[in-house]
Amino acid sequence: MSSYVKAAAGAVVLMLLAAGAIFLYAPTDALQGPVQRIFYLHVSSAVAAFGCFAVVLIGGVIYLRNESVTADRFARAGALVGVLFTTVTLVMGMLWAKPVWGSFWAWDARLTSTLVLWIIYAGYLLVRRLAEPGRQAARLAAVVGIFGFIDVPVVYYSVTWWRTQHPGPVIVSNALPPEMLSTFLFTMACTVALAAVMIVIRYRIETLLDTKQTSTEPAKVLASREPSGLAGRAR
Amino acid sequence: MIYLVIAYAFAVALLGGYLYFSLRQLRELTPRRER
Numbered sequence: 001m002s003s004y005v006k007a008a009a010g011a012v013v014l015m016l017l018a019a020g021a022i023f024l025y026a027p028t029d030a031l032q033g034p035v036q037r038i039f040y041l042h043v044s045s046a047v048a049a050f051g052c053f054a055v056v057l058i059g060g061v062i063y064l065r066n067e068s069v070t071a072d073r074f075a076r077a078g079a080l081v082g083v084l085f086t087t088v089t090l091v092m093g094m095l096w097a098k099p100v101w102g103s104f105w106a107w108d109a110r111l112t113s114t115l116v117l118w119i120i121y122a123g124y125l126l127v128r129r130l131a132e133p134g135r136q137a138a139r140l141a142a143v144v145g146i147f148g149f150i151d152v153p154v155v156y157y158s159v160t161w162w163r164t165q166h167p168g169p170v171i172v173s174n175a176l177p178p179e180m181l182s183t184f185l186f187t188m189a190c191t192v193a194l195a196a197v198m199i200v201i202r203y204r205i206e207t208l209l210d211t212k213q214t215s216t217e218p219a220k221v222l223a224s225r226e227p228s229g230l231a232g233r234a235r
Numbered sequence: 236m237i238y239l240v241i242a243y244a245f246a247v248a249l250l251g252g253y254l255y256f257s258l259r260q261l262r263e264l265t266p267r268r269e270r
Contacts, residue, residue: 038242088246095242208264
């Protein structure tokens with residue numbers, strides 16, 4: 001069994017423990033009933049997505065500074081896993097909204113800014129997929145990743161900056177009873193661990209894909225990726 | 236209750252499915268001698 005499979009198995013065990021805490025330990029909400037249990041993974045996925053997009057931001061900055069292929073691969077991995085967790089956040093939020101608000105969607109600041117976040121990073125992935133692999137695509141994607149991160153604090157502060165249907169912050173305002181708070185913090189730690197494992201696995205896949213591409217098209221890839229390589233000598 | 240079940244079923248399918256397929260892709264890409 002490879003170390004990646006072991007890490008994935010560890011993350012799955014952590015998520016099963018989190019599920020146990022959500023469904024067996026956390027008390028049922030007096031107002032909303034069992035559907036409130038969506039909260040634990042809904043918010044944890046959003047936190048994990050923010051972490052993934054921070055990886056894209058850091059990777060993009062490092063790539064623009066010194067054209068580190070490692071940083072670019074981490075950025076690619078972070079964007080994919082971040083979009084995945086944003087999808088979980090959006091869909092779980094919609095399924096929570098229906099019984100509580102009476103509709104799946106409201107065009108309020110929190111929901112709209114989260115949808116915009118998903119579109120920005122889905123666009124990032126589209127740039128990586130459609131553009132010819134090389135320096136230009138990596139630089140363009142790094143810029144998208146850096147400017148896209150501006151939406152993360154907008155999403156976070158949207159509930160305090162604007163009047164929204166989405167509830168305000170409950171964690172920082174101590175609005176949760178201790179059992180709910182401990183369940184949330186544990187679920188969040190497990191979800192972030194899962195996201196980290198997914199990024200590491202994706203990083204390895206990106207490395208192997210790059211190696212495969214280099215071995216099939218060595219001259220073309222070297223010319224586009226290495227500023228001091230073949231392209232540099234040709235100039 | 237049905238929304239709670241659908242929400243967690245979706246999350247498990249998406250995250251679990253992604254993890255499974257990424258491990259499978261990793262296995263396919265890894266050279267045999269490194270496995």
